[in-house]
Amino acid sequence: MGGTDTGGAGDGTPADDTRAARLLARLAVLAAVGSLVVLVLALGEGGLVVVGAGLLGLVLCAVGVWWFVAHRGPLRLLGALLLFLAPAGVVVLYAYDGLWLTALALCLCWGFALLCARAALRRSRTEKPQKATAAARPRRPVLIMNPKSGGGKVGRFGLVERAEELGARVILLDPSAPADVAALARQAVAEGADLLGVAGGDGTQALVASVAAEHDLPFLVISAGTRNHLAMDLGLDRNDPARCLDALTDGEELRIDLGDVSGRAFVNTVSFGVYADVVQRPEYRDDKAGTALSLMPDLLLGDGVRRLDSLVDGAPLDDQQALLVSNNPYFSPDEISGGGRRPRLDDGELGVVGIRVEDAAQAADLAVRGSQSSGLTVLSAHRVEVTTADEGEIPVAVDGEALRMPTPVVCTLRVGALRVQVPRDRPGVVAPPPAVDWRRILDLAFGRTERTAAR
Missing domain, CATH: 2.60.200.40 (Tumour Suppressor Smad4)
Known part of the structure; x- marks a missing residue:
């Protein structure tokens, strides 16, 4: 997938996407109707019991979670038991009353309906990818790296050596002596840095991002943290943080927003x-x-x-x-x-x-x-x-x-406020599955694409 692809409306032409979305929407409607038919046909065989028992099991699980989290002692123990016994009881009821085939058919029909509905809505979306511009190769990039971040990814992936090969100066933090990361970034700017980057957690990323935004310098995210939420939303490779360094030689730039909480920056x-x-x-x-x-x-x-x-x-x-x-x-x-x-x-x-x-x-x-x-x-x-x-x-x-x-x-x-420099070749952002809106599904299924597109 190309660097600027945000996984929007699909890989084909708009007309292909529209036809695929319409077909998927019709399949979703048919599957939803099929689940209702299964329920109606099974009314005399315990169809309502299937639905009622499933909802009751869900409610009891939620109660179990609340008791387990919000209480101590006997109620916490009872909550843990509910978390185990509620779904087990539903399965036993289905098996004992011979309702498991009905339950399985309902689950399969409804699951297929949701799968097709989400696929149809994803295909119908026309989100524009975030605009990326060509980025010049930095002459004096400075990267701050935390060797403990992500369980030692800096050392495991050879990030210091790779960065220095590409001409960057690396500031390696000392885990035994906590440093003022923002002050280090400001000092690097004062010494002529034309790009700031971080291999570390999102909290550290935010501190350096704030300095980069303050001086309108490009900011490089290296996915060496534990969860790497910012890297994920930028479409970077979270499995191989060394690939993020490709932005130093073959990069492009994105303009993104930077959060502010009472004067302190946040990225997530x-x-x-x-x-x-x-x-x-x-x-x-x-x-x-x-x-x-x-x-x-x-x-x-x-x-x-x-x-x-x-x-x-x-x-x-x-x-x-x-x-x-x-x-x-x-x-x-x-x-x-x-x-x-x-x-x-x-x-x-x-x-x-x-x-x-x-x-x-x-x-x-x-x-x-x-x-x-x-x-x-x-x-x-x-x-x-x-x-x-x-x-x-x-x-x-x-x-x-x-x-x-x-x-x-x-x-x-x-x-x-933030100029983020990313590799031109990166995995990209996978579009999240849309929330299922059955009114939009019906619009798609029956060809009312203009109404759907306007939403």
């Missing part, structure tokens, strides 16, 4: 509330899951409960347990912590996700209704201002780094 996300409280603990780095399970009951229901109030473009969003603000919206709120993607980094908008779940019933509602649940708020905005009731300073996680900031904490975007 700023988290407030529960997650921000957890990452403040020193033991979190060594035992993430254990620390979270230990603290969650107090943070959700106990003495450590904190409620966040915010203004999202001036509109109040109050009483949230957790709030996440991202540099451009993620495609889907449930993908943020699981490797989800941002379709673009140059749209000039913040993504905002607020969560408020206070009991098992609300957890079940969130599991069943997803983004339609009252416990989840998904918005986009240009400015987010976060406060709490009686606190002058609150925990904030900026690209995963634990900080404390005085309230109000204000999140904005520096639109188009």
Whole structure:
């Protein structure tokens, strides 16, 4: 895939994509109708039991998750049992009553319908790829590398040697002596650097990106961190960070937005509330899951409960347990912590996700209704201002780094502030699967492409 390909509407001509999208939409409609036919034919054979048992199993799993996360002692144990017993009970019920064939047919029909629907919507999208311009070869590039990042990727992939072969000066951080990375970047600029780059985590990337944006210098991302969210959304190779260095000799430039949280840059996300409280603990780095399970009951229901109030473009969003603000919206709120993607980094908008779940019933509602649940708020905005009731300073996680900031904490975007230099030949950004909108599917299936394209 070419460097500027963002995985948009497909690989053929627009007419080919339209025909393929229409065919896939019709298959999706047929499969959805097929699932209804299976259900109607099976009414006398327990079809409604199949659906009801499946929904009940989902609700019980959500309740189990809530009890396991938000409580200690017997309720936590009961929650763990529910997580195991609820799906097992559904399977046993299907097998005992002879309903497993009906359940399998429903799952296959509905799964095929969703698969075709997502493929149809992906084919019908006409997103323009982010514009890339030719980049001159830098004469004095300076790269800052963290040898501990990503479990030692700098050494494992020979990044120092490869960078120096390409004419870059490498500043290798000393893991035993924490350094002011932004100060190192500013010193490099003062000494004549015409490109700044980082091999490290997203928090380190953000610090150096801020200096690059301040001096309008190209910024090079080397995917040597653990998750490399920014590298993923730029279409870089996360499996071989050495390929990112090709940008020094055969590169192109993208203009992207840079997040700002009360004067500090961020490239991915700023988290407030529960997650921000957890990452403040020193033991979190060594035992993430254990620390979270230990603290969650107090943070959700106990003495450590904190409620966040915010203004999202001036509109109040109050009483949230957790709030996440991202540099451009993620495609889907449930993908943020699981490797989800941002379709673009140059749209000039913040993504905002607020969560408020206070009991098992609300957890079940969130599991069943997803983004339609009252416990989840998904918005986009240009400015987010976060406060709490009686606190002058609150925990904030900026690209995963634990900080404390005085309230109000204000999140904005520096639109188009960052010049990112990327290799011309890179894997590219895989388009995330679209949310299924059956009205759009029907439009496609019956040829109303103009209406669909306008959405």
